[in-house]
Amino acid sequence: MATVTELKAVLKDTLEKRGVLGHLRARIRAEVFSALDDESEPPPPLSHENLLINELIREYLEFNKYKYTASVLMAESGQPVVPLDRQFLIRELNAFEESKDDSM
Structure with missing residues (x-):
C-alpha cells in the first residue's frame, strides 16, 4: 500500500506533466502582484x-x-x-x- 508521501509525489508529478502546476503558480503570481499593486x-x-x-x-x-x-x-x-x-x-x-x- 502506498504511503501518503508517495501519493503526494505521484500527484505532484502528474500535475507537473499536465502543466497544471505551472499554470497555478503563474496565476498565483499574477494575483499576488495584482493585490500588491499600488494603484x-x-x-x-x-x-x-x-x-x-x-x-x-x-x-x-x-x-x-x-x-x-x-x-x-x-x-x-x-x-x-x-x-x-x-x-x-x-x-x-x-x-x-x-x-x-x-x-x-
Whole structure:
C-alpha cells in the first residue's frame, strides 16, 4: 500500500506533466502582484517606442498563451488594455507579413 508521501509525489508529478502546476503558480503570481499593486502611483508615461515594444511583447506572450505574464506586463507598464491595431504596428515598424494568418 502506498504511503501518503508517495501519493503526494505521484500527484505532484502528474500535475507537473499536465502543466497544471505551472499554470497555478503563474496565476498565483499574477494575483499576488495584482493585490500588491499600488494603484495610487500611476505608471510612468509610455514613449512611442516603448508602446510599440510592449505591444510586440504582449502579442508574443498571448500567442504563447502566457496570459498571466501578459496581465502582469499590462498592469506594470500602463499599456492600453485594448491591443493596438495590427496594421498600425506593421506601418509603424516598416514590417511586412509573410502570412495572412492573424494569429501572430
